[in-house]
Amino acid sequence: MNKLVEVQNLSTSYHDGINLKKAIEGVSFYVYEGETLGIVGESGSGKTTLARTILRILQPDYGLLKFDGEDISKLTGKKLREMRKDFQMIFQNPYESLSPRLRVGDILEEPLVIQKMFSPEERTQKAYRMLENVGLAKSSYHKTIHEFSGGQRQRIAIARALVMNPRLIIADEPVSALDVSVQAQILNLLKDLQKEFNLTTIFISHDLSVVHHMSDRVAILNRGHLLEIAGKEEIYKEPIHPYTKSLLSSIPRNDPAKRGETEEKIEVPPLSPHPPHLIHIGNEHYVAADVIEIKHFEVQK
Amino acid sequence: MKLLEVQNLKVSFRSRKEELNAIDDISFSINKGETVALIGESGSGKSVTSLSVLGLLPKNGRVVGGHIFYENKDLLRLGKKELGKIRGKQISMIFQDASISLNPSMKIGKQITQGLAYHRIIARKELKREALRLLAKVGFHKPKEVFNQYPGQLSGGMKQRVLITMAISCNPQLIIADEPTTALDVTTQKQILDLMNDYKQSTNTSILLITHDFGLVAEYADRVMVMFGGKIVEAADVFTLFKKPIHPYTKGLMNSIPKIEEPRNHLQTIKDAVIEETAYEGRIFAPETFSADEKVYHSPSTLIEVEPGHHVRFFNESSEVLIR
Numbered sequence: 001m002n003k004l005v006e007v008q009n010l011s012t013s014y015h016d017g018i019n020l021k022k023a024i025e026g027v028s029f030y031v032y033e034g035e036t037l038g039i040v041g042e043s044g045s046g047k048t049t050l051a052r053t054i055l056r057i058l059q060p061d062y063g064l065l066k067f068d069g070e071d072i073s074k075l076t077g078k079k080l081r082e083m084r085k086d087f088q089m090i091f092q093n094p095y096e097s098l099s100p101r102l103r104v105g106d107i108l109e110e111p112l113v114i115q116k117m118f119s120p121e122e123r124t125q126k127a128y129r130m131l132e133n134v135g136l137a138k139s140s141y142h143k144t145i146h147e148f149s150g151g152q153r154q155r156i157a158i159a160r161a162l163v164m165n166p167r168l169i170i171a172d173e174p175v176s177a178l179d180v181s182v183q184a185q186i187l188n189l190l191k192d193l194q195k196e197f198n199l200t201t202i203f204i205s206h207d208l209s210v211v212h213h214m215s216d217r218v219a220i221l222n223r224g225h226l227l228e229i230a231g232k233e234e235i236y237k238e239p240i241h242p243y244t245k246s247l248l249s250s251i252p253r254n255d256p257a258k259r260g261e262t263e264e265k266i267e268v269p270p271l272s273p274h275p276p277h278l279i280h281i282g283n284e285h286y287v288a289a290d291v292i293e294i295k296h297f298e299v300q301k
Numbered sequence: 302m303k304l305l306e307v308q309n310l311k312v313s314f315r316s317r318k319e320e321l322n323a324i325d326d327i328s329f330s331i332n333k334g335e336t337v338a339l340i341g342e343s344g345s346g347k348s349v350t351s352l353s354v355l356g357l358l359p360k361n362g363r364v365v366g367g368h369i370f371y372e373n374k375d376l377l378r379l380g381k382k383e384l385g386k387i388r389g390k391q392i393s394m395i396f397q398d399a400s401i402s403l404n405p406s407m408k409i410g411k412q413i414t415q416g417l418a419y420h421r422i423i424a425r426k427e428l429k430r431e432a433l434r435l436l437a438k439v440g441f442h443k444p445k446e447v448f449n450q451y452p453g454q455l456s457g458g459m460k461q462r463v464l465i466t467m468a469i470s471c472n473p474q475l476i477i478a479d480e481p482t483t484a485l486d487v488t489t490q491k492q493i494l495d496l497m498n499d500y501k502q503s504t505n506t507s508i509l510l511i512t513h514d515f516g517l518v519a520e521y522a523d524r525v526m527v528m529f530g531g532k533i534v535e536a537a538d539v540f541t542l543f544k545k546p547i548h549p550y551t552k553g554l555m556n557s558i559p560k561i562e563e564p565r566n567h568l569q570t571i572k573d574a575v576i577e578e579t580a581y582e583g584r585i586f587a588p589e590t591f592s593a594d595e596k597v598y599h600s601p602s603t604l605i606e607v608e609p610g611h612h613v614r615f616f617n618e619s620s621e622v623l624i625r
């Protein structure tokens with residue numbers, strides 16, 4: 001299988017004039033073409049930073065960032081712009097990411113205009129086709145964003161992301177702002193479109209049930225470090241890192257009768273401030289080395 | 302003992318020349334030390350209900366009927382000044398949108414200590430220490446760092462935790478939490494809700510928890526009210542509701558969440574769920590619950606107690622149904 005995205009030792013920090021804050025450090029993983037990689041981590045763990053670095057909105061401090069085999073971490077100017085055609089992002093808050101003044105039609109065509117793709121007629125046609133793809137009425141073309149509900153706005157955001165025929169979609173908490181019934185519709189829509197357009201997706205969420213529903217493999221991020229990554233069934237059923245275990249044990253159980261049952265409390269040992277080495281324990285399951293026991297080392301050798 | 306009692310509340314909004322009924326005759330109460338969850342999809346009227354309690358409805362909204370008793374005082378009939386005293390000190394609110402509740406140009410520490418100074422008798426010297434203690438309590442690993450940061454430097458989840466810090470800082474009797482953890486990851490969510498829960502138990506505070514997440518309801522609520530279209534369509538204690546949900550809308554909500562133990566390719570949507578069912582023991586469910594998209598207009602429906610403490614909304618057969 002082709003690795004569409006590959007990052008190695010990726011690190012990004014923020015500077016506020018005085019302080020330097022490392023937001024992600026030493027992160028390595030890959031995403032196969034056509035699959036969905038879920039990224040889970042607590043608030044502030046660096047999920048959005050990672051997404052913005054992959055899209056080259058943020059410049060990594062160091063590390064390798066490969067797209068379809070080519071290192072894009074240092075691309076600039078025209079080359080960078082061209083490569084961006086292949087990437088699209090869907091944000092958590094469609095209220096902030098879509099321009100309130102433009103008509104939906106213009107919102108959908110804007111990326112094509114920026115990239116100077118197609119003739120005006122073709123662009124309009126494409127916009128209409130996208131509206132249909134995401135289940136919105138043709139008449140939406142002439143409306144502005146404030147005439148739509150949250151779920152409909154997220155549909156528009158998805159349409160805008162797909163209009164460029166991207167190869168990679170990064171969805172950063174795309175359903176966190178929606179209520180469960182709309183969430184179900186949007187997740188169903190995303191799954192259908194992934195299949196139809198053979199999309200590769202990085203799906204970021206703090207909702208472990210949603211990530212389980214959407215992903216093929218899942219990566220766990222904690223304070224800027226990647227701690228564990230594996231196929232979804234394996235990581236949900238047999239997590240190895242204590243942090244992953246504790247994360248999974250906090251999933252609400254959806255049953256008030258189980259409330260009294262105290263779960264076995266999982267102690268997470270203090271984690272190293274330095275980026276951990278990931279050890280491959282087989283079956284594409286990688287775990288931060290500093291916490292796994294010897295027996296797991298043996299699996300690999 | 303009842304701390305808050307809402308009776309036949311009706312709220313409407315004026316937009317363009319239309320009058321829109323956002324809350325249509327709802328009644329409920331919250332006892333001291335109780336957590337009541339208000340659950341329902343977007344636009345069902347959860348936030349408007351809570352804003353009415355605090356007297357914070359937007360300008361074009363007004364209460365057109367009913368009472369809201371807090372410790373036997375009708376909040377709807379109190380003057381601005383008296384209401385102001387209750388709000389923030391006895392009833393505190395955690396708003397849905399963290400970014401509008403924080404001042405972007407003021408450091409976090411200042412925002413918290415200001416609130417502390419306003420509502421509590423506390424020595425000036427102690428303010429900072431207390432703020433740091435509260436920040437640590439809601440799970441910040443480095444409270445000192447956050448104390449000196451501006452909201453823009455924090456991630457969404459961190460901002461939400463700051464709001465929670467501010468809400469519990471004045472030792473309120475009732476906390477209205479409007480989707481307090483929607484933006485948070487599960488560990489932080491659990492941490493925060495456990496914290497609110499412990500706080501509630503040690504101080505006998507009441508909580509009105511507004512959410513669309515049944516997982517949280519299962520874990521933290523004592524009683525649950527399911528809202529749809531400005532009405533309560535089902536209400537029961539949490540155990541009953543999970544064991545025996547009756548209203549198709551309640552079931553639809555429960556089934557639209559992905560479940561790890563029962564994976565399925567496509568999630569059920571509310572519409573799929575409600576269309577299947579129309580009746581329960583010979584009684585027809587109120588038609589408004591099917592009308593989210595269809596243009597069905599209808600006349601009154603009623604809440605019926607199907608078993609002790611378990612209320613479900615059915616169609617009132619003496620009224621006419623108009624389908625346009």
Ligand SMILES: Nc1ncnc2c1ncn2[C@@H]1O[C@H](COP(=O)(O)OP(=O)(O)OP(=O)(O)O)[C@@H](O)[C@H]1O
Pocket residue numbers: 014015016021022023041042043044045046047048049050206453454455456457458459
């Ligand atoms: N513009 C910024 N300036 C300074 N620090 C920042 C900035 N944006 C993010 N950070 C910091 O970088 C770290 C990672 O933030 P990031 O937004 O990537 O987290 P996240 O995992 O997306 O969190 P959330 O789930 O809350 O969205 C946090 O410690 C945050 O405070």
Ligand SMILES: Nc1ncnc2c1ncn2[C@@H]1O[C@H](COP(=O)(O)OP(=O)(O)OP(=O)(O)O)[C@@H](O)[C@H]1O
Pocket residue numbers: 179314315316321323341342343344345346347348349350359361362397513
């Ligand atoms: N300022 C306003 N002007 C006009 N209508 C309003 C206003 N605020 C709310 N409404 C209407 O009142 C109804 C209830 O809204 P409310 O905000 O209470 O929903 P909610 O249940 O909190 O939804 P969400 O889960 O999206 O927060 C909606 O139909 C909404 O359109």
Ligand SMILES: [Mg+2]
Pocket residue numbers: 047048049172456457
């Ligand atoms: Mg983020």
Ligand SMILES: [Mg+2]
Pocket residue numbers: 347348349397479
């Ligand atoms: Mg609301």
